[in-house]
Amino acid sequence: MSIESYSDIRDAVAKLCLEFPGSYWRELDEKREYPTAFVQALVDAGYLSVLIPEQYGGSGLPLSAACAILEEIQRSGGNAGACHAQMYTMGTLLRHGNTQQKEKYLSAIASGELRLQAFGVTEPGSGTDTTRITTRAVRDGDHYVVSGQKVFISRVEHSDLMVLLVRTTAREDCKKRTDGMSVLLVDLREAVGNGLTVKPLRTMMNHATTELFFDQLRVPVENLIGEEGSGFHYILDGMNAERILIAAECIGDARWFIEKSSGYASEREVFGRPIGVNQGVQFPIARNHIQTEAAALMVRHAADLFDAGERPGSEANMAKMLASEAAWAAADVCIQTHGGYGFAEEYDIERKFRETRLYQVAPISTNLILSHVATHELKMPKSF
Numbered sequence: 202m203s204i205e206s207y208s209d210i211r212d213a214v215a216k217l218c219l220e221f222p223g224s225y226w227r228e229l230d231e232k233r234e235y236p237t238a239f240v241q242a243l244v245d246a247g248y249l250s251v252l253i254p255e256q257y258g259g260s261g262l263p264l265s266a267a268c269a270i271l272e273e274i275q276r277s278g279g280n281a282g283a284c285h286a287q288m289y290t291m292g293t294l295l296r297h298g299n300t301q302q303k304e305k306y307l308s309a310i311a312s313g314e315l316r317l318q319a320f321g322v323t324e325p326g327s328g329t330d331t332t333r334i335t336t337r338a339v340r341d342g343d344h345y346v347v348s349g350q351k352v353f354i355s356r357v358e359h360s361d362l363m364v365l366l367v368r369t370t371a372r373e374d375c376k377k378r379t380d381g382m383s384v385l386l387v388d389l390r391e392a393v394g395n396g397l398t399v400k401p402l403r404t405m406m407n408h409a410t411t412e413l414f415f416d417q418l419r420v421p422v423e424n425l426i427g428e429e430g431s432g433f434h435y436i437l438d439g440m441n442a443e444r445i446l447i448a449a450e451c452i453g454d455a456r457w458f459i460e461k462s463s464g465y466a467s468e469r470e471v472f473g474r475p476i477g478v479n480q481g482v483q484f485p486i487a488r489n490h491i492q493t494e495a496a497a498l499m500v501r502h503a504a505d506l507f508d509a510g511e512r513p514g515s516e517a518n519m520a521k522m523l524a525s526e527a528a529w530a531a532a533d534v535c536i537q538t539h540g541g542y543g544f545a546e547e548y549d550i551e552r553k554f555r556e557t558r559l560y561q562v563a564p565i566s567t568n569l570i571l572s573h574v575a576t577h578e579l580k581m582p583k584s585f
């Protein structure tokens with residue numbers, strides 16, 4: 202079933218979002234505070250556990266349903282960046298965790314008792330080249346001892362668990378650079394202050410991101426997900442879902458901007474007529490709509506392939522790139538259409554403008570998508 206089909210879910214999410222209007226998001230944005238009440242409302246309504254199988258208390262719905270939820274949040278003017286990670290990080294546990302881990306954690310996540318919002322991959326020294334991470338986990342009896350540093354790890358202060366990628370074998374000792382990495386499930390309630398230091402990192406939008414410093418953090422071996430040394434492949438598996446979900450958010454953003462632009466252009470009168478009568482104002486908005494609907498088709502296609510059990514690496518990447526560019530183009534036109542008012546905080550446009558810019562950099566930057574498509578789809582030579 203494709204994304205557009207979830208009209209009941211869409212209507213219900215849109216209704217929930219009405220309780221969290223622009224003033225709610227503006228106030229939090231100003232203080233850089235986490236939208237706790239909003240996230241709790243999503244948990245209570247069961248939206249953050251739609252991908253968790255029914256046997257663990259979730260709804261067992263496909264990724265397309267999750268896309269519809271996130272798109273509607275963005276389309277309503279909200280920001281799903283505060284909670285989207287729970288949808289895709291859970292996949293690593295679901296696909297690669299053992300029975301005990303799944304029983305212990307998935308039901309508690311589905312009920313809202315535990316939050317799995319944090320996903321720790323990026324490091325200052327490795328950047329996009331994940332194989333160069335140096336955060337190291339060394340086995341010591343029943344524990345791994347973790348030391349190193351991560352950066353831009355979001356929602357750690359608002360999560361109970363974190364999926365963490367570490368090196369268990371040094372890169373130079375591995376046959377392939379993608380080997381020797383492992384995934385640990387870190388219980389943040391125990392870790393913070395006991396080997397893990399969290400330092401908030403203020404960014405241009407309200408995203409609750411942090412730097413993490415690991416100094417001999419002890420993580421029980423039972424918290425290793427899957428096989429030691431295969432972690433990179435587990436993380437890659439989750440990235441398709443992450444990119445498709447974030448692409449859906451970008452479609453929501455783009456549609457929000459377009460609605461604002463077309464509405465304002467039809468109402469605002471200058472020189473005795475609505476500004477939208479002028480094709481110089483009208484055409485860019487029409488172009489945004491065309492670009493967004495084309496991107497939405499790619500998002501839907503990628504989600505359908507994912508739901509059919511495929512590994513749509515290129516489609517997920519293409520969907521994310523097209524959707525993030527459509528959202529950014531629509532954001533730019535929205536500011537232009539509103540003239541000076543586009544910069545006034547009370548219109549929410551400047552906030553959404555800042556928020557949607559992120560998605561051309563994270564979770565993967567546009568250049569890396571172009572590189573993926575050039576080398577995987579078009580079989581051109583690799584540059585790295």
Ligand SMILES: Cc1cc2nc3c(=O)[nH]c(=O)nc-3n(C[C@H](O)[C@H](O)[C@H](O)COP(=O)(O)OP(=O)(O)OC[C@H]3O[C@@H](n4cnc5c(N)ncnc54)[C@H](O)[C@@H]3O)c2cc1C
Pocket residue numbers: 319320321322323327328329330352353354355356404408410559562563564565566567568569572584585
């Ligand atoms: C607000 C925010 C939240 C985030 N949340 C998380 C999180 O929760 N967990 C997490 O693990 N990470 C998170 N990230 C990190 C994010 O995924 C990275 O910032 C992103 O992947 C880019 O990595 P980098 O910043 O190290 O850029 P770099 O890798 O240093 O790249 C810098 C620029 O160089 C370009 N570039 C690099 N190499 C090449 C090349 N070979 N060819 C062409 N161009 C190249 C890139 O495209 C980019 O434009 C977050 C980032 C931000 C800003």
